[in-house]
Amino acid sequence: MADASTRTVERALLLLGTVCDRGVVSLADAARDATLSASTALRLLRTLESTGFVRKDDDGYRPGMRIVQLGAQALSHESLVSLAGAALDRLVGGTGESAYLNVPADDGHGIYIAVREGTHSVRHTSWVGRRIPLTGTAAGKVLAGEAPSCGYVVVRNGIEPDVTAVAAPVMIGDRIAASLSVVVPSYRISEQQADTLGELVAAEARSILNTSTATPAPGGTHPGDTEIQGESA
Amino acid sequence: MADASTRTVERALLLLGTVCDRGVVSLADAARDATLSASTALRLLRTLESTGFVRKDDDGYRPGMRIVQLGAQALSHESLVSLAGAALDRLVGGTGESAYLNVPADDGHGIYIAVREGTHSVRHTSWVGRRIPLTGTAAGKVLAGEAPSCGYVVVRNGIEPDVTAVAAPVMIGDRIAASLSVVVPSYRISEQQADTLGELVAAEARSILNTSTATPAPGGTHPGDTEIQGESA
DNA sequence: TAATGCATTTCACTTATTGAAACGCTCTTT
């Protein structure tokens, strides 16, 4: 028991990942991909199959309904909030500005589901549950799918005067799950700085659902670690 | 090797299910839930943790980003289509009418992503990729979240004259992922029959993402197996 | 026909999983 981890389970989860990554995969391919003997791969895939995590048809193995189900459950707001927690903290830590997470709400609106107040004495403030329109706000535009090529949206003095909002989408597959944003008093940030911040926010947004691949190396790299946004006015 | 399944993996997946079901769970609770000794549960949860399937914080274990990621991937249209395939087949087999699967599209519309033509010589026909408005159609109403208490929507002679559409939502957690529907020439179905059909469609829609719990018994029960919709005019 | 590749089964080997027990810890109870 070298590393307090279960080899069999690791292998099974690796296979599960392979199946989900490729969409459909043959036994031989899956075995190659995971560097397993065919017999082992077969046994593990059968276990995954009997539990509904994968299913088998004539073309090979595909993701099963159980994983869709669990993934959807895990995607509840609460989970998304805590998944995004670290990213929000890093944004506040790196910029001193307030950071937010929004999701689409019922009608054509979005709501704040997580907030981290900035550390500046003059800062933007909002609260969990607050509704925002999908137009005229950076977070709203992102939720509305007005995804710019650069990966983030900057709105200066939009619906809220005197503040500049920078937002980027949290993608889940090819669908927009949420919007991550930082809101800054406009006097404190130049257009150029806003773009730099945009890159940072976009990187953090991407990181939220990006598997940092297995055991993150001690002191693993996160977006923003290398380059903290300057904040001189 | 009694049943060609690996106990360790089964247990790990069971724990994963527990974590996702409860949202957050302590080691002791998880162990009890899965009828495992604490030490075994701990080891398996650590494996799940090191692979990103669960994560641990002060409150206990929670679903990790990896499962959200895989679930989202699995939820791509293609997967949903093939997950729904069996349900569509059963609907056509049981009723002889055309059955469809729709998802929300870009603007306020839905699209057909899977069709199964009925077997009657006079039948409704549509095609994959066709767009429907969210109002005036049964599938559209379902997608729009106009979820009736009974679990299905019946639209007689709506946008399409002379046909009766019966639709039910495919829920994924608490969000509407798709609409499952059967469309029947109106002359062939009474209002009462439409309601019966509604129950059937709703049951099938529910079944699509309902884990049929582990190894389905040979000839496992599916909605509609017991009670096929009569179709006398 | 021979050859290649795949899915599947078998089986001896032994590795890797297992769970009881013990420990330190934090609360709660007495």
Next chain:
DNA sequence: AAAGAGCGTTTCAATAAGTGAAATGCATTA
């Protein structure tokens, strides 16, 4: 304060359980 209960964690010997090479049968391809 001391005792008790519950939790997370580690240890360790027993052995149950997973492993992979090899063999089989079946398609496809050359």
